[in-house]
Amino acid sequence: MSRRRHLLRKLLWAAFTVLFVIVLNFFLFRVLPGDPARAGLRDPRLTKQAVEAIRVRYGLDKPVINCFQSLNPLKLGDCRVNPLQTQFFIYVGNLLRGELGISYHANRPVADLLLERLGNTVLLIGAGQILAILIGIALGTVAAWRARTAIDYSALLASLLFWSLPTFWLGIILLFWGSNQLGLPIGGKSTPGAQFASLSAQLGDLLRHMILPTLTFTIVFVGEYMLIMRSSLLDVLSQDYILTARAKGLSKVQVLKDHALKNAMLPIVTIIALNLGFTVAGSVQIETVFSWPGLGEAIYAAVGRRDYPVLQGAFLILAVSVVLANLVADLLYSYLDPRVESN
Numbered sequence: 350m351s352r353r354r355h356l357l358r359k360l361l362w363a364a365f366t367v368l369f370v371i372v373l374n375f376f377l378f379r380v381l382p383g384d385p386a387r388a389g390l391r392d393p394r395l396t397k398q399a400v401e402a403i404r405v406r407y408g409l410d411k412p413v414i415n416c417f418q419s420l421n422p423l424k425l426g427d428c429r430v431n432p433l434q435t436q437f438f439i440y441v442g443n444l445l446r447g448e449l450g451i452s453y454h455a456n457r458p459v460a461d462l463l464l465e466r467l468g469n470t471v472l473l474i475g476a477g478q479i480l481a482i483l484i485g486i487a488l489g490t491v492a493a494w495r496a497r498t499a500i501d502y503s504a505l506l507a508s509l510l511f512w513s514l515p516t517f518w519l520g521i522i523l524l525f526w527g528s529n530q531l532g533l534p535i536g537g538k539s540t541p542g543a544q545f546a547s548l549s550a551q552l553g554d555l556l557r558h559m560i561l562p563t564l565t566f567t568i569v570f571v572g573e574y575m576l577i578m579r580s581s582l583l584d585v586l587s588q589d590y591i592l593t594a595r596a597k598g599l600s601k602v603q604v605l606k607d608h609a610l611k612n613a614m615l616p617i618v619t620i621i622a623l624n625l626g627f628t629v630a631g632s633v634q635i636e637t638v639f640s641w642p643g644l645g646e647a648i649y650a651a652v653g654r655r656d657y658p659v660l661q662g663a664f665l666i667l668a669v670s671v672v673l674a675n676l677v678a679d680l681l682y683s684y685l686d687p688r689v690e691s692n
Contacts (some may be wrong), residue, residue, distance in 0.1 A: 356680070363676040370668040375440055377664075378657045379413055406451075411436050449662035454654045459662040463644065467666070469538060470636070470643035474628050476559060477566025482621060484567065485574025492575065493582035493613075494605065504575060512572030520565045520638035527561045534558045536640030562639040570624065577620055582613040615682065622678035625670075 413436045443450065449459035485508075492504040527533040534540065538558050545551040585591065586609055594604045636645030644663055651659040 359676060359679050363672055366672050367669055370665065370672065371441070371444065374661055374665050374668065375437055376413075378661050379436075411439070413437060449665070450658035452656055452659050454651075454656045454659075459658050462659060463647065463662055463666060466642060466644045466647045469641060470632055470645065473559065473562055473636070473641060473643060474566065474625070474632060476563045478570065478621075478625065478628060480563065480567040481570035481574055482617075485571045486578050486617065488571070488575040489578025490582060490605070490610070492579045493586065494601075496583060501579075504579070508572035508575040510572070511568050512576070514569065516565065516569055517634045517638055519568060520562070520635050523561050523565055524638060527564075533560055538642050562635050562641055565635050565638075566628070570628075573624075574617065574620070577616055578613065581616045582609060585609045585613045588612075619678045619682050622674050622681060625674050625677075 440450075447460060449463070451457065452459050452462055455462060488504050488508070492501045495501050524535055528535045534557055536558075538555065539551075540554055540558075543554060545554065591604060591608060594608050599607075632643060633645035633648050635641070636643045637649045640646065644666070647659060648663045650656075651663070
């Protein structure tokens with residue numbers, strides 16, 4: 350019963366957070382200065398009739414929300430209007446149907462535009478995170494096992510250096526180095542105009558384009574995983590049951606594999622789950638540097654075009670991904686360590 354109550358509480362908090370994000374995401378783009386009908390097009394030749402037609406096309410002629418006329422700084426609406434015909438409730442109704450609005454620039458559904466980019470972002474993030482996790486855990490384990498040696502100090506120095514590097518700066522450095530020294534592509538997902546004779550050739554071209562952005566992701570996150578794994582493993586190795594295992598005559602490999610690593614993985618699991626959510630939001634810089642056609646590059650382009658529906662939809666997806674990552678982290682941690690449920 351305690352586990353069910355814990356699960357229900359976490360789900361309710363996640364649902365409440367998502368509702369708050371939806372409301373905040375809606376009003377955030379309504380308080381920006383300027384006329385949204387002109388912002389996405391910015392054509393000085395537009396007549397008043399054309400602007401009004403655009404406002405009707407995107408539902409901007411309706412009040413934002415009902416029965417808040419007394420607050421007036423946002424011009425929120427008129428109480429005489431049917432609440433279901435206001436922008437807020439239309440927006441919520443569209444969300445329930447999986448609709449995120451229409452792009453001002455592309456004149457296409459935002460959901461279709463973002464779904465086309467989401468797969469590319471997940472592919473890039475997945476490859477970078479898997480490499481960072483494997484390398485970080487391996488380096489952290491070696492550093493903790495050989496604590497206070499030259500190997501430990503070297504790993505610490507490298508991880509602190511990697512963790513402190515600015516993402517966009519590292520991406521630019523790797524871009525110049527990879528293109529000049531290794532002849533790797535400088536951007537995009539595939540070679541423009543290339544005709545591939547087989548699927549393997551196409552996959553090979555994709556992998557060549559993924560090397561530099563994936564390497565950037567890996568370097569940025571490997572330091573964090575290494576430091577956390579080292580600290581967690583050092584704490585576990587100082588416990589009494591590790592001393593007991595050694596006194597029983599178990600080898601160093603058996604102590605490390607059967608007793609230390611399993612318990613040291615708890616903080617790593619939490620950080621991995623959290624980072625998966627924040628990495629989606631943090632992919633803007635890397636995708637912009639390498640012109641990778643993902644969510645980050647779409648957000649950067651939408652900012653320059655003032656394409657508010659695309660920004661609104663992208664921010665909603667990113668915020669929900671962070672909330673879900675936090676939920677997964679909480680559930681995984683409570684599963685791995687049942688003591689968490691009592692808190």
